[in-house]
Amino acid sequence: MHPDALGLVPPRGMRDIVPPASAGLKQLRSEVMRVFGLYGYDRVTTPPFELADVLERGLDAVDRRELMRFVEPHSGEVALLRPDMTPQVARIVATRLADRPAPHRLCYEGTVVRRMRHRARRRQQTLQAGIECIGWSGPAADIEVLRVADHACQQVGLRGHQFELAHVNIAATMLDLVPTTARQAVADALAQKDAFAIEARLQQAGVPARERSRVLALTELYGDVSVLRAARKRFPTGPVAVALEELGEVVDRLADVSLAAPVTVDLGELRGHSYYTGVSVTLLAEGPGAPVGTGGRYDALLARFGMPAPATGFAFDVDNLAWALRAQGESLLDRAPLRVVVVGEDGVADPLAAALRAGGLPAARMEGNAKQASAYAASWRYPLVIVAGQRSHRVLRTADEQSTRIASDAPDIIVQLTSFAHAATGAAL
Structure with a gap:
């Protein structure tokens, strides 16, 4: 009898990974982690769950309905299955490694669990492998993280991919012009570059024409790095201008770095964790229809755990990385030893x-x-x-x-x- 008929299956959104696919995924993670080590990133292992009141300090605006909660039997306190490893690494640095000199270069791999609401593919179990560079401010750290991610892509044989840069304060500043009741709808339309839907939502919300034009400008400010010149003309002053300057510093330095993948810019990008504070990066490739990796600067996160420090990082979604490799004709089975x-x-x-x-x-x-x-x-x-x-x-x-x-x-x-x-x-x- 089929396991489904007996009810002998994992919970919805979870999955078993059986041989030989499990060996192929392990080898893929090992290749990525090896590259991390080449740049001096030390492996850290985080617990599979944490107390909710501790971990939620680093989760900020994450929808609490996406978190897997349970009562920890020994203490009786509410605990969370880890939905993201970066806040865990931040906690470890602040509480266990604060006496070591910066920068703290740490890497990790493991499974995160989050209820993926409003998604066509309701995958709740995600394999991640990532790096965190903590205690190093400025564009040089952002460049290093990009170089590590690019090297890892080369190591595993990924082709036809690109790094898309953004700055979280640009789209966030524009959304602040939108009434709260319409903000999510405008954000969804902005993610689709749907100017007609944005205009309609803004008019319904009573946003003045001048502000509407500023928000609508984001639907056109994407492409190669020359987009930054047009953006500086459109936003010569204010918070957006400051964000453009920070993003421009990273882009300018990339001119002297030989990345294998092309770099593009999307100033209307809204993806990413709520704790990002500056330049962000999204790794895109054919196949999964979702980012293969994401990263960015999160200079305010460590302070939530009692240790103010600048930080930046990047994480691969290993499942999507494997998907992208399959889309280009490579089998995970070939990676098994x-x-x-x-x-x-x-x-x-x-x-x-x-x-x-x-x-x-x-x-x-x-x-x-x-x-x-x-x-x-x-x-x-x-x-x-x-x-x-x-x-x-x-x-x-x-x-x-x-x-x-x-x-x-x-x-x-x-x-x-x-x-x-x-x-x-x-x-x-």
Whole structure:
């Protein structure tokens, strides 16, 4: 009977990740985390839930209906499953690492949980991998975060993506011109660049023509970095001009940095966490229809935990990153590490499997013949089956049923196995 019929399924919005997809996702996260480490970002591990009154300090205007709450049985206090890791990292820095010199370069990976209301795909469980650079103000820190994210994209082979820069104070300042009752509707229309809907909402709300034109200008201020020149002419003074200056500093410095991905600007961008205070970045790619990653400056967040400090960061939505890679024709299964099934007489197969494991190659022993082992390997996505022999080993490739032989005393047997596993064709014997 199907598990659905028995009710043996995860809660709505949650999911199991089974082999070999789980191994592919783990490898993808590992590649991203390795890049973070290359830039000096130290891994930090955060708890899966926290007390609500602590974590909510860093969640600001997040809709509380999106949070997963429960009563912690030992204390009787309300707790939250973590909906976002950045506030957790901020708490850790403020309470555990405050005595260390800045900047605090920290990275993390894990699952966050949030009720995704008003979404077509009601995914509540999201894999994240991100970095936080705390205690470093100015555009140099923003540039570093962009460089790390760009390097990670190159490492995993992402193509056709772009980094979209914005400044949260620009759209926020314009929305302050809109009455509270109409603000969400205008924000939704602005996200769609729907000038007609914005105009209609603003007129209904009684917003004067001059203010309407300022809000409507945001629907056109997106594209390449030349957009900033037009924006400076449109907003020469005031809070928007200050925000444009800050964004312009980052863009100007990017001219001296060789990012693999193009950089665009969208001054009407509203995505991002409510704690962002300055320049923000959204990583976009074909496939998921949602950001592959988001980040930005959050200079006010640490103060909520008792340690005022500037900060910036970036986080990949690993699920959307995997989706984008699939959209360009790459399979997560190809990222799973090589592993083999070994069959044969115990006196030959057992020492061979042990030697492969000692060399770092996962090897599963199996009884039975080559046909049975091949069926098992194909089902569990083992790329190779080795039929151990005294003088040579027969190696079967499950992807195309090709085979080859490797001498039993070959000193580079793992190299040969790896090469054969990744070859498009092999010589059938």
